Amino acid sequence: MKKIRLFLLLITTSLIFLTRCEENEVPTANFVTFESQQMDVTFEQGTAATQEVKIYTANITDQDRTFGVVVVGALTEVDAAAYIVPTTITIPGGSNEATLTISLTDINMSPFATQALVISLETSADMYTGNDLTINVSLKCPNNGKKFKLELGFDDWPEEVYWRLVDVNAAVIVAASQETPGYGAYAGMSRGEVTIQECIPSGDYQLQIFDYYRDGGTSYIITVDGVQVGSVAANAYGSSATVDFSI
Numbered sequence: 172m173k174k175i176r177l178f179l180l181l182i183t184t185s186l187i188f189l190t191r192c193e194e195n196e197v198p199t200a201n202f203v204t205f206e207s208q209q210m211d212v213t214f215e216q217g218t219a220a221t222q223e224v225k226i227y228t229a230n231i232t233d234q235d236r237t238f239g240v241v242v243v244g245a246l247t248e249v250d251a252a253a254y255i256v257p258t259t260i261t262i263p264g265g266s267n268e269a270t271l272t273i274s275l276t277d278i279n280m281s282p283f284a285t286q287a288l289v290i291s292l293e294t295s296a297d298m299y300t301g302n303d304l305t306i307n308v309s310l311k312c313p314n315n316g317k318k319f320k321l322e323l324g325f326d327d328w329p330e331e332v333y334w335r336l337v338d339v340n341a342a343v344i345v346a347a348s349q350e351t352p353g354y355g356a357y358a359g360m361s362r363g364e365v366t367i368q369e370c371i372p373s374g375d376y377q378l379q380i381f382d383y384y385r386d387g388g389t390s391y392i393i394t395v396d397g398v399q400v401g402s403v404a405a406n407a408y409g410s411s412a413t414v415d416f417s418i
Contacts, residue, residue: 202229203238203262203292204301216277216310216370224271224304226260226292237261238300239293240271248286249308253278256290275308282310282318283368312370317395317418319346321367321378326388326405329357333383334391339375339415346371354383371418378414385410 206225214220237259255274262269280286286308292300312318333354335347346369348356357365378393380403390405393414401414
């Protein structure tokens with residue numbers, strides 16, 4: 172008798188467990204999702220790009236199925252004029268996948284910042300959807316240029332600073348603290364910081380640093396495509412200093 176009661180108890184417990192599992196599970200037959208949650212797109216400034224995104228369902232039917240696609244505006248950083256995202260995607264009958272083609276341009280984009288484009292599949296009463304897709308969009312410098320970044324850290328007298336970046340082979344000034352050689356470009360920025368970013372071609376360069384009072388005081392860090400290629404400490408020079416580098 173005890174064995175029969177134990178057997179009935181085990182059956183009852185198993186049925187309760189299975190029922191709870193079924194209640195919490197998503198019906199896989201009614202499920203559609205993007206191929207991934209994250210995707211990176213990089214293209215050259217001044218050009219356009221397309222990105223193909225696969226969309227899958229958990230099952231195959233003999234009918235075409237159309238799903239709504241929306242841009243999540245609250246999470247999207249890419250300018251609305253810089254992308255075209257179709258508002259629907261159709262998975263043909265006899266298949267469980269389709270390709271969404273997204274068009275991108277460089278409107279209000281910079282090679283020095285990555286922007287997010289977040290898209291979502293619309294849900295319905297009888298269809299479950301996967302997570303949103305975040306497309307991280309970034310630009311290359313035009314003509315295979317390099318991303319030059321100069322970080323300046325000032326002392327109490329930033330107005331004493333003048334710097335210029337010279338293309339050694341062409342003997343031309345590529346960038347400078349101000350167009351006309353002279354001091355005062357950073358007046359009023361005591362103990363502050365400035366970051367300069369430029370796209371520059373491959374070549375040989377020299378950063379030339381000048382201090383009006385001849386006691387240094389401003390620090391310089393140079394990176395190219397995220398790699399540090401030179402630096403000058405605030406107390407490492409007097410009236411001037413130079414940093415040579417090639418990229």
